[in-house]
Amino acid sequence: MLQPLMTTAAAQALPPDATVAAEAAPATSSFVRERHLGPARVVEGRRLSTPSAALRIVFAVCVYAVLAPIVLAALLLCLPWRSARIKIGNLTGHVTGGLALWLTGSSFHLRGAEHLDPRRPAIYVGNHSSILDIVLGIWFAPVGTVAVAKKEIVFYPFFGQYYWLAGHVRIDRKSPRRALTSLRELAALVKKRRLSVFIWPEGTRSPDGRMRSFKRGAFHLALETRLPIVPIAIAGAHKAWPPKAVRLTRTNVEITCLPPIDTSAWTPQTLTRHVREIEEQIAAALPPEQRPLPAA
Numbered sequence: 001m002l003q004p005l006m007t008t009a010a011a012q013a014l015p016p017d018a019t020v021a022a023e024a025a026p027a028t029s030s031f032v033r034e035r036h037l038g039p040a041r042v043v044e045g046r047r048l049s050t051p052s053a054a055l056r057i058v059f060a061v062c063v064y065a066v067l068a069p070i071v072l073a074a075l076l077l078c079l080p081w082r083s084a085r086i087k088i089g090n091l092t093g094h095v096t097g098g099l100a101l102w103l104t105g106s107s108f109h110l111r112g113a114e115h116l117d118p119r120r121p122a123i124y125v126g127n128h129s130s131i132l133d134i135v136l137g138i139w140f141a142p143v144g145t146v147a148v149a150k151k152e153i154v155f156y157p158f159f160g161q162y163y164w165l166a167g168h169v170r171i172d173r174k175s176p177r178r179a180l181t182s183l184r185e186l187a188a189l190v191k192k193r194r195l196s197v198f199i200w201p202e203g204t205r206s207p208d209g210r211m212r213s214f215k216r217g218a219f220h221l222a223l224e225t226r227l228p229i230v231p232i233a234i235a236g237a238h239k240a241w242p243p244k245a246v247r248l249t250r251t252n253v254e255i256t257c258l259p260p261i262d263t264s265a266w267t268p269q270t271l272t273r274h275v276r277e278i279e280e281q282i283a284a285a286l287p288p289e290q291r292p293l294p295a296a
Contacts, residue, residue, distance in 0.1 A: 089166030097138030112257030118142035126232035128200035187224035209238035228260035233285035
């Protein structure tokens, strides 16, 4: 079975009474355990009034108009240093991602934020049911996190070009050979610069909110880097922005970051079992309507 990441050797080195005290104390007391954005709770299904939506958009445009030239100049100045551009993108994303989520009028609650530790590189994997998931990742990803997305993201107006300039990774899903090459290059970058990685292992958004089987790319990356994996369950985002919908709907989105999983003992032979167990962990943290349907 998978086990949360533990520092066994460090625990053994402590005196017995110190070990007990360490176990009783919070694991990461310097980090908040929960974060919240937007109203405390909303009545699901309601849409923002036209005046409210207009005021929010005007405010956001003003903020982006001030930030965009500054961020663009910083990214261009750091063009030779990819890891610096990634961190600039992360810092900016905490503001711009949060602002974009606020615009929706929905409520966003993040639990387990202590597992998003910027001092400990990790691979973050989560279910993917809405385009809002990308914005959520931008909002809460720790500084020093590189994202992985399909290569077509570069064609998204403004966002795609910013994504590329900020040094994130694009994968050609139609070519397994090119995808593998990109993952190997990513593994080398992550190990050299001590970066974290954010991947949506389903590969594409679920059309109905239900989690689908995970592709193996993120987990092969774990074999290459031996980074711990932090499973993330996102519930309700598919209601806020349903597929092919133009207007957003107010809802309550719950994000749960689960304890990190140690991958140091993983082997190619046991990979399928590990992937299945992580799928089960994430599914268990989702509401019933988002869990995978039982196999026929």
